Amino acid sequence: MLAALLRAPLDLQAKRIPSFALEPDQVMIQVVACGICGSDLRYYHGENPWALHTLGKPLPNPPNIVLGHEFAGTVSGNTISPLRGKRVAVLCFKTCGRCxxxxxxxxxxxxxxxxxGHGAGWGKRRYYPGGMAEQCPAWEHLCFAIPDHMSFDEAALLDVVGVGVHAARVAAVAPGASVAVYGAGPIGNAIMQASKAMGASKVFVVDTYDVALEIARLCGATGAVKADSTDAAQSLREVNRGNFQVVFDTVGTAETLRNCIGLLAEGGTAVLMAVHDLEFAVNSLDLGSERSLRTSCNFRIEEYPLSIALVSSGQIDVRPWITHRFPLKKVSEAFETAFHKEENGAFKIMIYPDS
Ligand SMILES: [Zn+2]
Ligand SMILES: [Zn+2]
Known part of the structure; x- marks a missing residue:
């Protein structure tokens, strides 16, 4: 089968590889759509974002990872399962249940x-499975049948929605809250919409990229502030008297983090979404009055069906995200487009094995 194979850092190709064997608890997915995630770009460059976020330390990646963890498709007709032939969204990780x-x-x-779509947890293998392929094995109990009116594109992006929903829950976004989000890429956009769905009355986003700001407006942001022309933190302070109960940082530089903490109301929570090897200085006075700083990692299993419900009901709309579509055989071109997103006006790029 054809798959987007990351053979080594900087070496990604659409290549024919053997189909994966199924474990007893798995079904085979005929992949219909798969998104390119920011973390896929980091894997391409040899980083291991899963290890950074989950284990809190860097780890090398094995060779021959099939990339892709934002995907949806149909359960193969050869599988014995009540899900056989069904359109499903795939929750892409299985946890041990025992730790x-x-x-x-x-x-x-x-x-x-x-x-x-990540090298983690598989032991040593010749190839590691992922969603940018014609077929991908998935765990039956983690495949969710999707409603007829939900497209495969929307279903593929539920992984991103889940991250946003979890972050909003980590921050305990409450009805009536004012929220700001630094970085309005897909994760920031998902956080913005999840915060609104949880009752936030105002949600502002900040970004340097006009396309991201425009898509945030389409998706219901109260305000979208350009970061490079103005002092964004100052504009936000004026617009909301600096009174944000929750501020999310999806960028993760020392400067954005300082700005986020500086916007917090008393008792407010800043959530850092992107951890990497960075030391930063904070004046502890800025965390006085019970302000807190947290991180948020991936999402919990129950937040995936919750994400399906939020997208299915229209409370979260991911359709405006998709700017580019590529067939799997042009995956290198798709990644090139992602690397130069500002020149190309790209936001979310989708890969289709069957075109
Ligand atoms: Zn991702
Ligand atoms: Zn566990």
Whole structure:
């Protein structure tokens, strides 16, 4: 079958590889749509974002990963399963169910996670499965039948929605809250919409990229502030008297983090979405009055069906995200487009194995 194979850092090709064998708890998915995630670009460059976020340390990637963890498709007709032939969204990671984190409802932090489209958790293999392929094995109990009116594109992007929903829950966004989001890429956009769905009355986004700001407006942002022409933090302070109960940082530089903490109301929470090897200085006074700084990692299993409900009901709309579509055989071109997103006006790029 054809698959987008990351053979080594900087070496990504659409290549024919053998189909994967199914484990007893798996079904085979005929992939229809798969999104390119920001983390796929980091894998391409040899980083391992899963390890950074879940284990809190860098780890090397094995060779021959099939990339792709934002995908949906149909369950293959050869499978014995009640889901046979069904259109499904695929939750792309399986946790161990036995560790302290799994047993305390924090399975998103399980160190023994097997993750499609990432090298983690599989032991040593010739190839590691992922969604940018004609077929991908997935765990039957983690495949969710989608309603007829939900497209495969929307279903593929539920992974991103899940990250946004989890972040909004980590921050305990409450009805009536004012929220700001630094970085209005797909994750920032998902956080913005999830915060609104959880009752936030105002949600502002900040970005340097006009396309992201425009898409945020289309998706219901209260305001979208351009970061490079103005002092964005100052504009936000004026617009909302600096009174944000929750501020999310999806950018993760020392400067954005300082700005986010500086916007917090008393008792407010800043959530850092992108951790990497960075030291930063914070004046502890800025965290006075019970302000807190947290991180958010992936999402919990129950937040995936919740994401399906939010997209299905129209409370979260991912359709405006998609700017580019490529057949799987042109995956290198798709990644090139993603690397030069500002020249290309790209926001979310989708890959289709069957075209
Ligand atoms: Zn992702
Ligand atoms: Zn576990």
């Amino acid at each position: 302290d984190q799994c047993r305390s409802g924090r399975e998103n932090l399980c160190k023994n996670t097997m993750h499609l």
